[in-house]
Amino acid sequence: MGVILFAAVVRARDGLPLSASTDFEDNQGLQESKKYLKLLSKKLNHFPDRCTLKNGRYNVNFISSLGVSYMMICNENYPNVLAFCFLDELQKEFITTYEMKRINTAIRPYTLIEFDNFIQKTKQRYNNPRSLSTKLNLSEMQTEIKLRPPHQICASELGTVNGFTNSSVSKYKEIAHHQRLEPVTLSGIISCVLSLLCAALNLIRGFHAIEGCLQNEDDDFSYVLAFFLGTVACLYQCYLLLYGTLWRNLKSFLVFGLICLCNMYLYELRNLWQILFHVTIAVFATLQIRMRQPEGKCPDYNV
Structure with missing residues (x-):
């Protein structure tokens, strides 16, 4: 069975990363999937609240709720039901830990990086099936996925990752013209x-x-x-x-x-x-x- 490789919590309205798991993998396919994840984070408001993007041997999954998106990258053979159970668990913990005011007023990336501790522990649990067998009721999520399957996103909807298509050029122009400045004194x-x-x-x-x-x-x-x-x-x-x-x-x-x-x-x-x-x-x-x-x-x- 595959494993969860990376996870992040992102503010949906502008793609600001609030927290993310730390990893040291240097796999080319995984790095490319992370680039797709970054592109997705900038366009979250254009997609439904539950989506999957397939990129070769990797899947990028995310769910969105209350202005926050929970994103992850896993191997293509990692069960969908476990992937979305993992994201659902991140969501429940995050909304009970942080107030919406703090999320909405965050300015700097990774303001809530301490949530990484929970992400890492949960990721380890979901990568070890034995530790999940008695702690999860998968039938409810399986039913929900059957009734409302995740929206499938095509990589072409996001533009080129390594090249400079029109979409990627406009993205970099936007960053260049609207730099994030220090707080006003x-x-x-x-x-x-x-x-x-x-x-x-x-x-x-x-x-x-x-x-x-x-x-x-x-x-x-x-x-x-x-x-x-x-x-x-x-x-x-x-x-x-x-x-x-x-x-x-x-x-x-x-x-x-x-x-x-x-x-x-x-x-x-x-x-x-x-x-x-x-x-x-x-x-x-x-x-x-x-x-x-x-x-x-x-x-x-x-x-």
Whole structure:
């Protein structure tokens, strides 16, 4: 009989791994199956709550419930009923151990890695049929699988694992454009609020400038553009602080330069203290963007 080789607990909405078993196998087929498991974890919301993907000599099985998916890899000859009993047992233990609030607010991968202890013990039990004979009632799960068999997923639905098909390219683009950043600090929140304040001030002055242009044709419309460019620049500083993008630091310096240019152009409509206020906040926001770096890579525990 086959054995369970790997198991993981994943948040269904975004594929964030919460816990996983530790293993040291270096089998090519198993490693490929893990790649399929990772691809599956990113698309869990597109599949039913009980599924199987066959990959050569290995099966990837998972069940989903209450926003969490329980996934495993086993040999192709490992009984389906045992595989889903194993996942069901992980599910029951997990939902009684952790509150949904903690699961939903998890930011870093493997936040609940301590659950690995239970995964390992359960995996050892299920890999030893003698220890299961008196502890499981398989008839109920057999009946359930007959009445509602697992949905069979084709590998083609997930794209190429080792190549770069359209699906895999878009996946890597998404990762590159939306890096996970460190948590926002209090100073970062303050800089974001101040940048929004500057944006609001620019917007209000911009509308006043439009009114002036309509009432007096001699007024320069370029001042209106300067105010609105300043508004957009301040809002974009907030975006750069909150979200990770490509060339993030370079963009922050370019936006800072734009804010300075706008305020220099508006020197006739603003006094020195107002210009200093806007530029100082822009400097503060740029510094906060620079300080909020992408999270360091967490150990992958051979996942």
